[in-house]
Amino acid sequence: MSSSGALTRSVRRFLGRPGTVAPTGLRPLVRRAGERESALRRLSDAELRAAADALRIRAGGTQGSAARGTGKSAAAHGTSWDEEALVELCALGREAGRRALGERAFDVQLLGMLSLLRGTVVEMATGEGKTLVGALAAAGFALQGRRVHVLSVNDYLARRDAEWMRPVYELLGVRVAYVTQEATRTQRQTAYAEDVVHVAVSEVGFDTLRDRLRTEVAELVLPAPDVAIVDEADAVMIDEARIPLVLAGGVAAGSDEAEAARLVADLVEGVHYEAESDGMSVHLTDAGVSEMERAFGVDNLYARDMGERLSQVNVALYARALLRRDVDYLVREGRIRLVDANRGRLAQRQRWPDGLHAAVEAKEGLTAGPRGEVLDQLIVQDLIGSYPTVAGMTGTAVIVSEQLREFYRLETGDLPTNMPCVRVDEPDRLYDSEQSRDAALLDLVQRAHASGRPILVGTRDVAKSEEIGAAIRESGLDCAILNARDDTREAAIIAEAGALGAITVSTQMAGRGTDIRLGGRDGADHEQVAELGGLLVVGVGRYHTRRLDDQLRGRAGRQGDPGTSVFLTSLDDDSITRYAIDPPPRAARVEADGRIRDAAVRRYVEQAQRVAEGALLDTHRTTWRYNQQLHHQREEILDHRHDILHGDAAAEILAELRPERWAELESAVGESVLAEAARQLLLYDLDRAWSDHLARTADLREGIHLRALARQNPIDAFHAETQRAFASLLPTAHEAAAAHLDTAHITKSGLDKEQSDVTRPSSTWTYMVDDQPFESLRDPFLTTIGKRLRSATTGEN
Incomplete structure (x- = not known):
């Protein structure tokens, strides 16, 4: 680090600014660990493992201490270690790395491990050995009886790091596994039962979503969240945070998007539409509006009943004019594959919202892929926030330290390189x-x-x-x-x-x-x-x-x-x-x-980059602000669902709503059979009500920006309407389940879901939905539609 950079960091620390957490008090521990090195080298592997087990017992940790599938955040297991225990952990970790990998951890790597145990996001330069640091910290938490998820950006790194670090974990008596998208439910249950699991953040997010719709306790795969160590923390917690994870049930695809794409394909740039020079927005000209009105056979494309058609045209226009093949997406094996802008690689299981994705498929002449009814969704920020303890590591954390503090309440610090950087x-x-x-x-x-x-x-x-x-x-x-x-x-x-x-x-x-x-x-x-x-x-x-x-x-x-x-x-x-x-x-x-x-x-170029960073931060904040109320509502639903899945809430609710029908069925099929049938009915209608609520709020958000025309704050308006819609969700779900009870086909063998009309989608699929392209449609769209609405009101041309 340059002397000016060091001075800047010192001033920032004095002012208490983010990104300036120093490893205070940790260096003496690392030095003392060095004094234990020669003694530990004389131990056999079994003796080294026994020393680690003694440390586990000292910390009060026991293997497998976190219960699976409660659906609620776990309280922190184990106890905080004293300095002597931390010194021993450093020494044991260094010796395990030396024996298992031939890699003796540098002092700065041990500082990184101790910083992660403090719950800090640490910046370590490329090539400084973050993988070993993360493994030693994960082992340290595991020896405290904590259950650890090491979250990576993709399946490849999750598998590689778990297999690479396995000998280190084993020498320390810690069990490790990994989860990839190919894993079966049984394999996932087995993996998540281990002390440390390496898994892509999207995969644990999708498992969270699937667990939220389980109807049997035995089917749950995830333990309650406990410790998350996030590799490439800025990529996962900042970049991925803008992309919701979605669980969908298949529904039939429509043809409206293909028709809109076909009509838009005949439009001429500069005549029927204009794209802004920044490549971020596009809109119809008056000639383009007239052409679309002629094609659809309507007098006013902006009439109230044309909202869906207008949205399809704008989305098709965006797909044609602004989304670029081989830049924003590839066509591979007859499918659209998105390119991850942050990594230049194919984005796994990622798609745009259905309308935009279908428009790009139509643009490329491809057969429409599966359409999905959203059953539930989750943003990475809420997933990470569900862990009581979070730490992270990356090569570039300090730049986003204020965002990590704002969105995750995490402090960030940078560690020196093992050798001076002479680049x-x-x-x-x-x-x-x-x-x-x-x-x-x-x-x-x-x-x-x-x-x-x-x-x-x-x-x-x-x-x-x-x-x-x-x-x-x-x-x-x-x-x-x-x-x-x-x-x-x-x-x-x-x-x-x-x-x-x-x-x-x-x-x-x-x-x-x-x-x-x-x-x-x-x-x-x-x-x-x-x-x-x-x-x-x-x-x-x-x-x-x-x-x-x-x-x-x-x-x-x-x-x-x-x-x-x-x-x-x-x-x-x-x-x-x-x-x-x-x-x-x-x-x-x-x-x-x-x-x-x-x-x-040169300053002009640097300013453009600062503006870009500000735009990305605004996008992150907007996603977060729109999601906050939905997040709190979902927490309320999850609490209620937990009581239904794990307790007798369903029987109590339906017996109260339909006492006569309940008594009739109870005498016919028995109390336990009826209680299980009630559980299945209420879970079905509760999940159905939440899916409908998500669909309504998605439609609301898609048009909420129009409230700006009436000088309303779109986010405030969204929250107000979302809260009104949610107020009746639980009573509606309860009454729907009671209505199902009236006609349900229940025998001593249990509930016949098909005859009772409570069947769930035969298949579900997961994806990350990159919905941000729509954000760039809004300003020019407001301008155009505002003019059209004024014309419709005043009779102007």
């Missing part, structure tokens, strides 16, 4: 156009490659990575391309990116999970590559947040290795044209190759 981060090289920028990039790659220096070129999207890769190959050089089109060879490509003469072109590097070692996987040419200056990282345009820039930079200079990073940007980069507030200032001088060195123009 050289050059100032951006700014060019007047994308063409001149790319020409300079190719020249830079050719000159660096001539010396044998390995090069990593980072791009924002699939299309750009393939364009640059093709240009490099056309120049006579070979390169590896890593993007969403072929991410199956990811680990192998990254492992060799530091080899002598290697050229790698990749989309975003965040969460790749593999270090780039100088000299390649085996480090054979490490010294030669180091003498050439180490890995050269070249960013093609700034990302929408400095975090992603820093994550790319951090691929060079690991563990004291030399390295260089530089970003080549241009004034027509997407991140600038979308978010810059004003036109760029006139450059005092543009060099022959298109390079601009003007300080004012």
Whole structure:
């Protein structure tokens, strides 16, 4: 860290600003752990495990202490350790890592472990060994009798880390498992019963959603949430927090979206519609409105009864004009696959809302995929918030420290690197156009490659990575391309990116999970590559947040290795044209190759990135604010559902609502059979009522922005109407269950669900719904519809 950076952190700590938690009081513990090292090395594996068991007993922890499936947050198990126990934990963890992996934990790794045990989000640079830190902290919590979920960004990392760290866990007497999307319910139950589970955050979220709809206690797979250690914490807790997780039941697909897409396909840009230069919004012109009215055979597209049609047209127009193939999505095996903008890879089980997704399918001429009736949904923020203890680690936490404090009440601190970072981060090289920028990039790659220096070129999207890769190959050089089109060879490509003469072109590097070692996987040419200056990282345009820039930079200079990073940007980069507030200032001088060195123009580029970061924060806040009331309502429903599933609430409610029918059935089938039938009836109608409530609130949110025309705050209006709708939910569900009881087919064998008309969807499916594109429709949509509404009222043309 530079001296100016250290001074800034010191001032921030003095002021109590986020991102400044120091490992106060922890360094002496680590030093004392070092004094135990020689004694522990003399122990056998069995003796080492016995020492860990003694530590477990000392902490009051017992294996398997968290009960499964209560549906409520668990109280913290175990007790806080004293300093002696923490010293012993550090020493045992270091020795376990040395024996199992041949990796002796650095002092800073032990500081990281202790910081995680404090419930802190720690920033550790790439290559500093976060995986071992997370495993040692997870083992520490487990030895206290806590049940730990290590949450990652994808299945690959969950499986890899659990298998990689398993020998460490076993030496410490801790049981570990992992869960991926292929796991069966029985496999999930078994895995979640272990002390530590490595699992993708989306997968544990989907298991939470499925458990919320279980009708038998024995079918529950999740224990009550206890400890979450979040790997790549900024990606999971900030980026993923904007994307709700959804559980849906299949329903028949409609054809309205396909018709709207077909009609929109005939519209001409500049005549029938106009797209804003920032690429964020598009709207019909007057000619376009007239054309749509003619096509639908109506007089006024903005009439009250045309709301659904108007929404379909706007969504189809958005899909056609603003969503770009090979940038925002790929077409693979006849399906639309979204590209994760933060990682440049295919987003697993992710889709846009049904209308937009169907519009893109129609745009590409694909058969419409399954449509879903939303049964329940969950945002990552609420999932993480359900754990009594949360800690995290990432290479870029301090930048989002204020958000982590605002949304999760978590403090953030950065740890020093084990070896001083000597990477050289050059100032951006700014060019007047994308063409001149790319020409300079190719020249830079050719000159660096001539010396044998390995090069990593980072791009924002699939299309750009393939364009640059093709240009490099056309120049006579070979390169590896890593993007969403072929991410199956990811680990192998990254492992060799530091080899002598290697050229790698990749989309975003965040969460790749593999270090780039100088000299390649085996480090054979490490010294030669180091003498050439180490890995050269070249960013093609700034990302929408400095975090992603820093994550790319951090691929060079690991563990004291030399390295260089530089970003080549241009004034027509997407991140600038979308978010810059004003036109760029006139450059005092543009060099022959298109390079601009003007300080004012450079500040303009940096301002655009700050605006982008602000827009993302606003999106996060908006998602959170819209969800808050639904979250509290869902908690009320879950409490009631828990009482029904685990107790006699259903029998009490239905016996009171239908006393005569209850007495009749009780004498015919017996008390226990009737109580179970009542449970199934009330669970069905309660879940049905909640699904209907979600559908109503989704429709409400989709049009709530129109309240701004009446000078109402849309979020306040949404909350008010949502609360009114929820007020009658429980009485309605109870009465619906009572009505079902009147006609239910119940025998001594139990409830016949089909004859009683309480069958659930034959199949359910899960996905993450990226609903933010609709946000960008709203401002221009308000302008257009406001004008149309005024015309309808005044008779103006």
